[in-house]
Amino acid sequence: MDGLRLLLPELGLSVMALLLMACDLFFDARRGKVLMGFGFVAAGVALGSLGLAYNAPDTYQGLGTLWAVDPLGLYFKAIILAATVFALMLSVDYKSPDAIRHPGSFTALVLLSAVGQMFLVSATDLLLIFLSLELVSISSFVLVGYERRDLKSSEGAMKYFLFGAFSSAILVYGISLMYAALGGTSLIDIAPAMDRGVSTSFVVGCVMLAVGFGFKVSMAPFHFWVADAYEGAPTPVTAYLSIAPKAAALAVMLRVFTHLIPHTSLDLQGIFAFMAFLTMTVGNLTALFQTNVKRLLAYSSIAQAGYLLIGFVTGDTIGREGLLMYAMVYVFMNLGAFTVAMAVGNEDGYELEAFDGLARRSLGLALLMAFFLLSLAGIPPMAGFIGKFALFAAAVKGGYWFLAVTAVLNSVVSVYYYMSVVYHMFFKAPRTLEPARTDVLMTGTLAVAAVGVLVIGLYPEPFLAAAKLSADMLPAVSSHP
Amino acid sequence: MSLAHYLAVSGLLFSVGLFGALTRRNVIGILMGIELMFNAANLNLAAFNRFLHPVGVAGNAVSLFIMAVAAAEIVVGLALVMAIYRNLNTVYVEDMNLLKG
Numbered sequence: 001m002d003g004l005r006l007l008l009p010e011l012g013l014s015v016m017a018l019l020l021m022a023c024d025l026f027f028d029a030r031r032g033k034v035l036m037g038f039g040f041v042a043a044g045v046a047l048g049s050l051g052l053a054y055n056a057p058d059t060y061q062g063l064g065t066l067w068a069v070d071p072l073g074l075y076f077k078a079i080i081l082a083a084t085v086f087a088l089m090l091s092v093d094y095k096s097p098d099a100i101r102h103p104g105s106f107t108a109l110v111l112l113s114a115v116g117q118m119f120l121v122s123a124t125d126l127l128l129i130f131l132s133l134e135l136v137s138i139s140s141f142v143l144v145g146y147e148r149r150d151l152k153s154s155e156g157a158m159k160y161f162l163f164g165a166f167s168s169a170i171l172v173y174g175i176s177l178m179y180a181a182l183g184g185t186s187l188i189d190i191a192p193a194m195d196r197g198v199s200t201s202f203v204v205g206c207v208m209l210a211v212g213f214g215f216k217v218s219m220a221p222f223h224f225w226v227a228d229a230y231e232g233a234p235t236p237v238t239a240y241l242s243i244a245p246k247a248a249a250l251a252v253m254l255r256v257f258t259h260l261i262p263h264t265s266l267d268l269q270g271i272f273a274f275m276a277f278l279t280m281t282v283g284n285l286t287a288l289f290q291t292n293v294k295r296l297l298a299y300s301s302i303a304q305a306g307y308l309l310i311g312f313v314t315g316d317t318i319g320r321e322g323l324l325m326y327a328m329v330y331v332f333m334n335l336g337a338f339t340v341a342m343a344v345g346n347e348d349g350y351e352l353e354a355f356d357g358l359a360r361r362s363l364g365l366a367l368l369m370a371f372f373l374l375s376l377a378g379i380p381p382m383a384g385f386i387g388k389f390a391l392f393a394a395a396v397k398g399g400y401w402f403l404a405v406t407a408v409l410n411s412v413v414s415v416y417y418y419m420s421v422v423y424h425m426f427f428k429a430p431r432t433l434e435p436a437r438t439d440v441l442m443t444g445t446l447a448v449a450a451v452g453v454l455v456i457g458l459y460p461e462p463f464l465a466a467a468k469l470s471a472d473m474l475p476a477v478s479s480h481p
Numbered sequence: 482m483s484l485a486h487y488l489a490v491s492g493l494l495f496s497v498g499l500f501g502a503l504t505r506r507n508v509i510g511i512l513m514g515i516e517l518m519f520n521a522a523n524l525n526l527a528a529f530n531r532f533l534h535p536v537g538v539a540g541n542a543v544s545l546f547i548m549a550v551a552a553a554e555i556v557v558g559l560a561l562v563m564a565i566y567r568n569l570n571t572v573y574v575e576d577m578n579l580l581k582g
Binding site: 134152156172179 | 502508519521525530540550558564577
């Protein structure tokens with residue numbers, strides 16, 4: 001087990017999760033909120049420790065037996081941990097104190113899911129990919145169904161579970177076929193095995209692996225679970241699921257399909273280009289007809305996954321940079337939108353009518369929501385524009401004109417449904433004049449998200465530089481003995 | 482018994498599982514289908530280990546991991562079935578229709 005020290009943040013968080021689960025026994029629901037506090041502090045500390053890894057690459061980066069800790073992995077780990085911190089902060093203020101019973105277990109599950117994702121973005125071995133994907137999935141199933149009294153929550157979890165388990169089964173079969181072709185589970189240095197010629201079982205295995213990942217990224221046509229799971233789940237969990245596991249699955253796809261598997265041996269780019277097109281189109285067109293804000297944001301997140309896939313399709317450095325940049329922007333804007341939705345939905349539910357006249361009830365929230373939605377639609381000068389620009393430019397440079405054009409058209413379509421929320425907030429008469437309730441942690445999350453979107457939108461250079469730095473230095477796989 | 486025999490069985494198992502998972506209306510039935518798909522993969526791994534890559538035990542090890550994880554996954558699934566059954570008194574997916582749109 002060489003290189004175990006590379007996984008210190010993961011190990012620390014796992015220990016913390018187990019401790020929290022034990023502590024849960026001694027706290028009731030109300031006082032247990034403090035455990036969520038411990039949870040997000042722990043995630044924050046882990047996030048800080050990643051900074052060390054960036055600053056001292058010799059000590060903290062490298063290859064282990066099954067994993068590679070490199071700038072790309074670290075970048076995605078930072079995104080995952082940021083989403084974890086904010087999701088836990090939101091959970092504290094979710095509905096009444098009784099909505100999330102056993103807050104210690106809840107926090108532990110969020111942390112374990114984060115650990116799974118962190119392993120996933122580092123994994124270079126089929127076995128570790130499978131195990132970490134399952135760790136993420138199983139904890140997410142439970143999180144989605146966490147409000148056991150709420151039938152919607154259980155139903156969403158059930159549907160999520162059936163699709164998730166089904167996709168895992170396909171993934172596992174794919175892994176078995178790849179094992180046949182490779183004679184092992186390590187994906188490092190598979191080039192020699194490829195030189196002997198690419199076997200059918202390898203190609204079929206790769207496709208099945210892609211299907212398994214596709215479910216997690218909510219790639220069309222494997223997106224059916226998304227809306228139900230997102231609507232049923234407690235809102236902080238929805239916000240979390242729409243960001244972190246998606247980013248993690250994209251990262252592992254990047255690593256496996258554009259880096260570890262040599263391009264010369266297998267060219268799936270055409271298929272993936274079509275999938276990206278399908279994903280954003282299906283997401284946007286379905287979002288047009290939604291009357292529930294949570295569902296609308298769910299379909300919007302499918303569409304956003306489609307945009308992100310563009311960076312993956314081109315597969316070169318520019319595409320990767322675009323993807324990294326957009327993933328970071330996406331954290332802030334999606335998180336912000338879900339936070340405002342939660343502030344309203346805590347008391348009034350998530351139907352569009354609940355947002356009627358929000359501008360007259362709480363102007364600040366309405367303005368922030370409009371701000372985040374505009375950013376999601378990709379209107380300058382918000383951050384979403386910078387991210388989309390980077391991605392679409394990559395598509396054009398990579399020669400995927402068709403993809404770039406459809407992506408722009410899709411963004412235009414998306415403005416319609418994002419603005420319908422804004423229309424309800426600003427131009428409809430409110431049912432009550434009571435302002436929507438926001439607590440300290442929620443306000444804090446909103447502030448961070450808003451500052452993030454604004455700063456990245458107005459002064460993107462340092463962030464683009466960071467993305468560039470993280471995209472350039474994938475591990476030089478072939479140099480490993 | 483050659484590799485082809487094992488592969489035929491595992492392919493059949495996978496297809497049966499896939500068919501079951503896609504056509505069953507009963508959640509327990511779907512879970513059984515998914516379980517068959519997992520087992521097809523396990524059979525594959527063991528057979529490949531024995532016939533194609535007899536040096537090392539990677540295939541067998543992976544199949545052990547898969548068994549453990551699949552069991553854990555099914556436990557969560559059954560817990561969810563219980564949670565729904567208590568409220569709805571049904572295990573049929575067509576009755577789980579609260580979420581739409």
